[in-house]
Amino acid sequence: MNGVNINQIQFDKITGLIPAITQDYRKKKVLMLAYMNKESLEKTIETGYVHYWSRSRNKLWMKGETSGNTQRVKEIIMDCDNDAILLLIDQKGPACHTGHETCFYKKVKIEA
Amino acid sequence: MNGVNINQIQFDKITGLIPAITQDYRKKKVLMLAYMNKESLEKTIETGYVHYWSRSRNKLWMKGETSGNTQRVKEIIMDCDNDAILLLIDQKGPACHTGHETCFYKKVKIEA
Numbered sequence: 001m002n003g004v005n006i007n008q009i010q011f012d013k014i015t016g017l018i019p020a021i022t023q024d025y026r027k028k029k030v031l032m033l034a035y036m037n038k039e040s041l042e043k044t045i046e047t048g049y050v051h052y053w054s055r056s057r058n059k060l061w062m063k064g065e066t067s068g069n070t071q072r073v074k075e076i077i078m079d080c081d082n083d084a085i086l087l088l089i090d091q092k093g094p095a096c097h098t099g100h101e102t103c104f105y106k107k108v109k110i111e112a
Numbered sequence: 113m114n115g116v117n118i119n120q121i122q123f124d125k126i127t128g129l130i131p132a133i134t135q136d137y138r139k140k141k142v143l144m145l146a147y148m149n150k151e152s153l154e155k156t157i158e159t160g161y162v163h164y165w166s167r168s169r170n171k172l173w174m175k176g177e178t179s180g181n182t183q184r185v186k187e188i189i190m191d192c193d194n195d196a197i198l199l200l201i202d203q204k205g206p207a208c209h210t211g212h213e214t215c216f217y218k219k220v221k222i223e224a
Binding site (some may be wrong): 003004005006009019020022029030033035045051073075076077078079080081082084085086096097098100103104105106107108109110 | 133192
């Protein structure tokens with residue numbers, strides 16, 4: 001697998017953010033999509049636990065810092081354009097603040 | 113599973129876009145992250161094939177329209193905040209324009 005250095009990552013020029021997808025490394029379920037800035041990615045790498053940038057609260061947060069539902073990093077993978085991240089993680093408890101296992105639980109009605 | 117109507121989806125107020133993750137419905141591999149506007153989501157639902165909004169070319173495109181590597185929709189799932197979409201799909205050929213099976217193929221070096 002090709003390698004990439006953190007300095008090659010294309011954070012958005014205006015917001016400084018990159019979308020980060022988390023996937024359960026065992027069950028392969030997609031758990032959530034949130035955003036990282038450079039600092040949160042560095043913290044994630046440094047600590048081994050996923051840190052995001054909260055766009056609503058405008059601050060760095062470690063997933064699970066209040067709920068205890070932390071995300072331990074197993075692997076970090078960039079996409080071809082270096083502008084999206086996939087994190088394979090070990091999720092403690094439910095990923096979603098609603099108590100669902102994953103944030104993706106609402107089926108879109110395809111029929112009219 | 114809870115249901116959601118397309119009108120409940122929170123497209124970004126400024127860009128009109130929502131991030132869309134595609135995942136292979138059989139192998140569960142995350143294939144790519146791209147963006148949709150309302151029109152591309154409607155086209156996706158209407159045709160059963162994934163359509164995105166290209167931010168660089170500023171136009172609607174059907175994935176695979178030139179390469180033939182189309183994405184047939186199996187399921188569309190919204191997240192808790194209605195601001196990200198997960199599409200379970202049947203991918204024809206490689207998902208990535210580089211020829212890789214998935215766009216996520218660059219491992220981020222975690223050690224300094």
